[in-house]
Amino acid sequence: xxxxxxxxxxxxxxxxxxxxxxxxxxxxxxxxxxxxxxxxxxxxxxxxxxxxxxxxxxxxxxxxxxxxxxxxxxxxxxxxxxxxxxxxxxxxxxxxxxxxxxxxxxxxxxxxxxxxxxxxxxxxxxxxxxxxxxxxxxxxxxxxxxxxxxxxxxxxxxxxxxxxxxxxxxxxxxxxxxxxxxxxxxxxxxxxxxxxxxxxxxxxxxxxxxxxxxxxxxxxxxxxxxxxxxxxxxxxxxxxxxxxxxxxxxxxxxxxxxxxxxxxxxxxxxxxx
Numbered sequence: 635x636x637x638x639x640x641x642x643x644x645x646x647x648x649x650x651x652x653x654x655x656x657x658x659x660x661x662x663x664x665x666x667x668x669x670x671x672x673x674x675x676x677x678x679x680x681x682x683x684x685x686x687x688x689x690x691x692x693x694x695x696x697x698x699x700x701x702x703x704x705x706x707x708x709x710x711x712x713x714x715x716x717x718x719x720x721x722x723x724x725x726x727x728x729x730x731x732x733x734x735x736x737x738x739x740x741x742x743x744x745x746x747x748x749x750x751x752x753x754x755x756x757x758x759x760x761x762x763x764x765x766x767x768x769x770x771x772x773x774x775x776x777x778x779x780x781x782x783x784x785x786x787x788x789x790x791x792x793x794x795x796x797x798x799x800x801x802x803x804x805x806x807x808x809x810x811x812x813x814x815x816x817x818x819x820x821x822x823x824x825x826x827x828x829x830x831x832x833x834x835x836x837x838x839x840x841x842x843x844x845x846x847x848x849x850x851x852x853x854x855x856x857x858x859x860x861x862x863x864x865x866x867x868x869x870x871x872x873x874x875x876x877x878x879x880x881x882x883x884x885x886x887x888x889x890x891x892x893x894x895x896x897x898x899x900x901x902x903x904x905x906x907x
Contacts, residue, residue, distance in 0.1 A: 635716075637672040638701035647671075649700045652876040653897065660894035665901070668694055672701050690714060696904050700873060715904045719872050723849050727870060740846050742839065743866045745858075747795040754783035757794045764797040800860040801826025805840035806874075806882050807853050811899055816841040822885035832859060839865060847872075851900045854882070 636650025637643055650669075657665050670690070671679045678685050680693065687708050690697070697716040699705055706718040719727075726733045734744045745766075751757050757765065764777045767785050769792050776782045786792040802825040811817035818837040821828060828836070836857055844853040849872040856868040875882050876893045883893050 635670040635699040635701045656894045745796040766795040768793045798858045800858040807844045819885040
């Protein structure tokens, strides 16, 4: 299920398309695919034909929902098993302040940030340079006050984040995979060289965060490790990037797995009717 009414419509189409391609190319002997599209007006379609949600009851066994958490409630009301981002996990990803407060209870730090600051002075008074300025889908490191003012003064769509100097790594974790409660894939290509002790520290922290957030099927945790050994969480995502060139695809291959193995595992965790 992909699409939906909102700003994530295009990315949802892409993510859903990647799942469809993976299953069609690698798991077609096990699963028959139906493309459930919800257009920008909220109209539902099944393989290109208009439907109402209740039409799905006798047509599908499991729905993989990347259209948004609000559609999970509809699937629940129809008693259709589904792979979806949990409502709490979705709320955490959509609100950095909420995520920061939630993980603070387990001792995890996040960089400070200001969303839609009134001007550069407001940012400067909260934390000093350098800053990461995010506008639309672009991010840029800014080192001077004048440069910051030039970028954000008069705008209301910027987010300014504290720049944390250190080595950056991504940890992908999958519950109940390969006999482990939370299986963590190798770091793969990272910005920095990590010792075995540092890797273990990141893997253990990723598992703690995964459990604490309550992500059902998968979690990607991005970290920065400072020269003094302090770890900051940059962001989390719980919809896997299944593009063949993605970081997840690369680290999975490094341990003899492929992304369709992860898809198959996730689907097998959902009890069909």
